Amino acid sequence: MRNGGDLVVETVTALGVSHVFGIPGQNALGLFDAIRRSDLRFISSRVENNSAFGADGYSRVTGEVGVLFLSTGPGALTALGALQEAYATGVPLLVIASQVPRSGLGLRRGMLHQLDDQKASAVNVTKSVATVREASEIPSLLADAYALAQSAPAGPVWVEIPQDVLLDPVENGYVPPVPTLSPVVTQRAPRAELVDAAAAQLNSADRPVILAGGGVRRSPGGPAALVALAEKIGAPVVSTVGGKGAIPFEHPLSAASWIEDRYTTELLEGADVLLAVGTAMGEVTSNYFTFAPRGQLIHIDAEARVLEANHRALALHADAATALSALAEKVDARDTSAGVAAAATLRKSVEDRLATQNVDVELTLMSDLRAAVPGGTHTFWDMTIAGYWAWSAWDPRGGAFHSAQGAGGLGFAFPAALAAAIATGERTFAVSGDGGAMYSIAELATARQHDAKVTWLIVDDGGYGILREYMTATFGAATATELARPDFAALAASFGIAAHTATLESVGEIIAGTFDTDGPAVVVLPALLRMFAPTHL
Numbered sequence: 001m002r003n004g005g006d007l008v009v010e011t012v013t014a015l016g017v018s019h020v021f022g023i024p025g026q027n028a029l030g031l032f033d034a035i036r037r038s039d040l041r042f043i044s045s046r047v048e049n050n051s052a053f054g055a056d057g058y059s060r061v062t063g064e065v066g067v068l069f070l071s072t073g074p075g076a077l078t079a080l081g082a083l084q085e086a087y088a089t090g091v092p093l094l095v096i097a098s099q100v101p102r103s104g105l106g107l108r109r110g111m112l113h114q115l116d117d118q119k120a121s122a123v124n125v126t127k128s129v130a131t132v133r134e135a136s137e138i139p140s141l142l143a144d145a146y147a148l149a150q151s152a153p154a155g156p157v158w159v160e161i162p163q164d165v166l167l168d169p170v171e172n173g174y175v176p177p178v179p180t181l182s183p184v185v186t187q188r189a190p191r192a193e194l195v196d197a198a199a200a201q202l203n204s205a206d207r208p209v210i211l212a213g214g215g216v217r218r219s220p221g222g223p224a225a226l227v228a229l230a231e232k233i234g235a236p237v238v239s240t241v242g243g244k245g246a247i248p249f250e251h252p253l254s255a256a257s258w259i260e261d262r263y264t265t266e267l268l269e270g271a272d273v274l275l276a277v278g279t280a281m282g283e284v285t286s287n288y289f290t291f292a293p294r295g296q297l298i299h300i301d302a303e304a305r306v307l308e309a310n311h312r313a314l315a316l317h318a319d320a321a322t323a324l325s326a327l328a329e330k331v332d333a334r335d336t337s338a339g340v341a342a343a344a345t346l347r348k349s350v351e352d353r354l355a356t357q358n359v360d361v362e363l364t365l366m367s368d369l370r371a372a373v374p375g376g377t378h379t380f381w382d383m384t385i386a387g388y389w390a391w392s393a394w395d396p397r398g399g400a401f402h403s404a405q406g407a408g409g410l411g412f413a414f415p416a417a418l419a420a421a422i423a424t425g426e427r428t429f430a431v432s433g434d435g436g437a438m439y440s441i442a443e444l445a446t447a448r449q450h451d452a453k454v455t456w457l458i459v460d461d462g463g464y465g466i467l468r469e470y471m472t473a474t475f476g477a478a479t480a481t482e483l484a485r486p487d488f489a490a491l492a493a494s495f496g497i498a499a500h501t502a503t504l505e506s507v508g509e510i511i512a513g514t515f516d517t518d519g520p521a522v523v524v525l526p527a528l529l530r531m532f533a534p535t536h537l
Contacts, residue, residue, distance in 0.1 A: 003034070004166040005031040005032070008166070011142045011178050012096075013039065017064075018040065021058070022045070023075060026112060027073075027098035027162075028163075029167075031096070047442055048076070055068040055086075056082065058419045058422070061428075062424075065093065065146055068094070079095070080122065081407075082412070087155045087407075089405075093157070099160045100163060101163045122158040126158040127153075128157050130145070142159060152186075152302030153301075187219075189318060195323070201298060201314065207295075207342075211277070213242055213278035214243050217243055217246050222324070223246045225320070227251065228325075229324050233332075236255045236267065236339045237255060238268060241257065252336070261392070263353065265287045286310065287536045302319050304317050354532060359532050361530075362531075365389075365529070375398045377399040378399055379431070380402045381401070381431050383408055413432050431457045431459065432456065433460075434485045447520040448495045453519065455521045456520070457525060468482075502525045
């Protein structure tokens with residue numbers, strides 16, 4: 001006879017789910033046992049936080065909801081750091097966590113893995129939390145959660161199910177089999193009077209500029225709507241880190257994404273009308289809160305709390321693509337030459353500034369990596385010096401750029417990239433430092449088990465390099481940043497993974513070579529990199 005676990009699996013299958021991430025646990029065994037009676041493909045990581053990063057990476061490359069199965073207590077809590085990244089970045093996830101039996105909910109009975117209030121732990125990193133009390137609730141509750149995860153602003157949704165609900169039989173007469181489900185996903189449209197007001201401001205502008213954030217990339221049709229509006233009003237477009245790729249770098253109106261350079265800040269400040277879409281204009285985007293707009297600001301975002309959080313604006317609470325398309329219908333077409341010139345001038349100014357700094361090694365490395373990685377490749381970057389360079393310097397070239405800049409935690413790149421490789425069947429590229437690599441090193445086993453076509457570059461500088469640099473600049477010396485670490489190449493080889501040790505001169509050629517192979521590959525680059533000089537101090 002079916003049980004609650006079968007009903008969960010039926011429901012997610014009816015929603016169109018094909019892949020599930022997680023790690024089995026005692027309270028969740030009824031759920032995991034049901035997987036073997038289904039067509040779901042289960043990807044078992046070695047640490048729950050990495051399972052969540054995997055579901056995140058899967059969602060980013062497929063556009064689908066990433067689904068995560070967690071066990072009670074320690075398993076569920078271990079995933080919270082990665083869920084913060086998904087929540088901050090707007091990645092839709094359906095998190096299904098087990099719970100102790102209903103007889104223990106809210107009590108302190110000493111049950112294994114028991115928490116006083118498990119779902120309360122997830123409140124700060126999810127859009128909503130809920131607990132199933134009866135098996136009959138499962139189909140509707142999961143369908144609603146699945147739709148909510150995708151509805152703007154997208155993000156993780158948490159549903160927990162007690163152990164006895166997962167194990168108890170479910171009679172067909174009370175809960176029939178679930179064949180198909182069609183959740184209703186809502187995308188908020190802008191109010192008409194606000195569109196009219198924004199269009200009037202753009203029509204009167206002499207120096208319009210667009211700031212495109214991650215909300216543009218995540219919005220279905222967002223990049224195309226952005227380019228159409230920019231071309232119509234002749235506005236240069238600056239991309240945030242999350243918005244990188246919303247407009248191709250080769251587009252004449254693209255001012256690229258050197259968001260931490262003062263020249264970019266000055267272009268944004270100098271606009272008489274600045275249209276900021278899908279961005280909170282937070283710490284990094286604002287060049288560490290030095291950005292102070294002098295003209296009129298129009299702010300579009302799907303999350304109401306983001307609007308005017310940092311600057312007064314004409315605020316449109318709306319999905320990015322919907323709002324941009326509505327504006328394009330209302331604005332006047334104009335010549336693009338001034339916008340093209342402004343974008344080109346900005347990019348040349350940044351290039352000239354970098355030429356005065358001692359960063360030839362880093363510029364060459366980024367150039368060599370870009371040449372080695374084929375266009376269209378999904379790339380994943382940890383919080384590491386090479387990743388910080390990529391925030392500004394990396395041209396996605398038809399692929400998608402993914403980083404952990406939302407929450408800023410370590411260990412994102414490799415588990416997200418290997419999940420993306422499993423999802424697409426194409427090779428992905430991940431970059432970590434040696435410090436961040438140790439957060440996800442156990443997933444070498446996962447990559448080998450699933451034969452994921454992922455290339456992992458580990459830049460080994462013997463410590464937390466970016467923190468070393470920050471502390472030295474601030475305090476004159478670094479503390480607690482130096483790390484013992486394994487022989488990464490030998491460790492990867494012990495899993496049967498192709499492993500290489502590179503130099504700055506050979507790393508590009510070695511990386512390029514991995515794209516002609518099957519299965520996972522690890523490339524270790526011993527190198528001490530440095531950041532470009534900050535312009536916000």
